[in-house]
Amino acid sequence: MSTLQLATSFSPPPPPSSSSSSPSHSYPSLLVGNNFIKFHHFRNISISAKHAAAKNRSLRHPIPFRINCSAEAAAADGSEEVVKEKSVSVILLAGGKGKRMGASMPKQYIPLLGQPIALYSFYTFSKMREVKEIIVVCDPSYRDIFEDSKDDIHVDLKFALPGKERQDSVYSGLEAIDSNSELVCIHDSARPLILTEDVEKVLKDGRRIGAAVLGVPAKATIKEANSESFVVKTLDRKMLWEMQTPQVIKPELLKKGFEYVNREGLEVTDDVSIVEHLKHPVYITQGSYTNIKVTTPDDLLLAERILNPDT
Numbered sequence: 001m002s003t004l005q006l007a008t009s010f011s012p013p014p015p016p017s018s019s020s021s022s023p024s025h026s027y028p029s030l031l032v033g034n035n036f037i038k039f040h041h042f043r044n045i046s047i048s049a050k051h052a053a054a055k056n057r058s059l060r061h062p063i064p065f066r067i068n069c070s071a072e073a074a075a076a077d078g079s080e081e082v083v084k085e086k087s088v089s090v091i092l093l094a095g096g097k098g099k100r101m102g103a104s105m106p107k108q109y110i111p112l113l114g115q116p117i118a119l120y121s122f123y124t125f126s127k128m129r130e131v132k133e134i135i136v137v138c139d140p141s142y143r144d145i146f147e148d149s150k151d152d153i154h155v156d157l158k159f160a161l162p163g164k165e166r167q168d169s170v171y172s173g174l175e176a177i178d179s180n181s182e183l184v185c186i187h188d189s190a191r192p193l194i195l196t197e198d199v200e201k202v203l204k205d206g207r208r209i210g211a212a213v214l215g216v217p218a219k220a221t222i223k224e225a226n227s228e229s230f231v232v233k234t235l236d237r238k239m240l241w242e243m244q245t246p247q248v249i250k251p252e253l254l255k256k257g258f259e260y261v262n263r264e265g266l267e268v269t270d271d272v273s274i275v276e277h278l279k280h281p282v283y284i285t286q287g288s289y290t291n292i293k294v295t296t297p298d299d300l301l302l303a304e305r306i307l308n309p310d311t
Helices: 070-076 117-126 140-147 166-174 196-209 251-264 272-276 297-307
Strands: 003-006 029-032 035-038 088-093 131-137 156-160 183-188 211-217 223-225 231-234 240-249 283-286
Touching (some): 117 140, 131 166, 156 166, 166 183, 166 251, 183 251, 196 211, 196 240, 196 283, 211 272, 240 272
Parallel strands (some): 088 183
Antiparallel strands (some): 029 035, 183 240, 223 231
């Protein structure tokens, strides 16, 4: 299930006017359940030839629409934030059970076009100059999936044990990071289609603000209901964002957040919520709608179609 956040200072731009000179497109559709999904949000996607091998599949950056994100604004005035080489510790969460998938193994290890789902983002992070290490939080019985790929990566590989709840797993990974790391980048391994460009943006925002999270403007109408399923009110969609990962936080800030939530006995549903309890600002970096979380068989079909639009 996705987390929705209310943003007080962010709103998506209006859609292009009908008088736009952009050429029209015919978009493919996919039957999921009883519904056809139109792929109009995935225009300008192309598959790199070098990713024909399943191990190295990835996507170039799709642009559903542009907003004046902080990285772009900073670049415009010459003050773009720079994330140092080998300064980021990635915590890759791969310990979930994935019961909704109904498979014999956790969802993150199910093959997606011949490669375990978790390895897609694992390889994406491993090729980034900013990343020093990847801490995989997983059951020991699945470590070999990542260890077998050790010769193909140029970052340090570590492992940590998953906890009962998500925040316990994140804390386990946090304890294993390098003491010199300047940023912690937390990612759900069930999101295989994360784009390098989006990671770079959220890293810059995380360094600048202290905490940043990828998100996309909510497309659905969201209603608040009471315990008896009656509508209380309709929320303003222009103020709502659907949260994704990675979520990027400075290590010292995340540690302080954990001290607080552990002391108060609080449960959180995502990583930046830990920082929110400290009243520290959290920036929403616009990501891509293709960065889906694969939790159901329909999601798996959708991910396959995004990776292979011509099939």
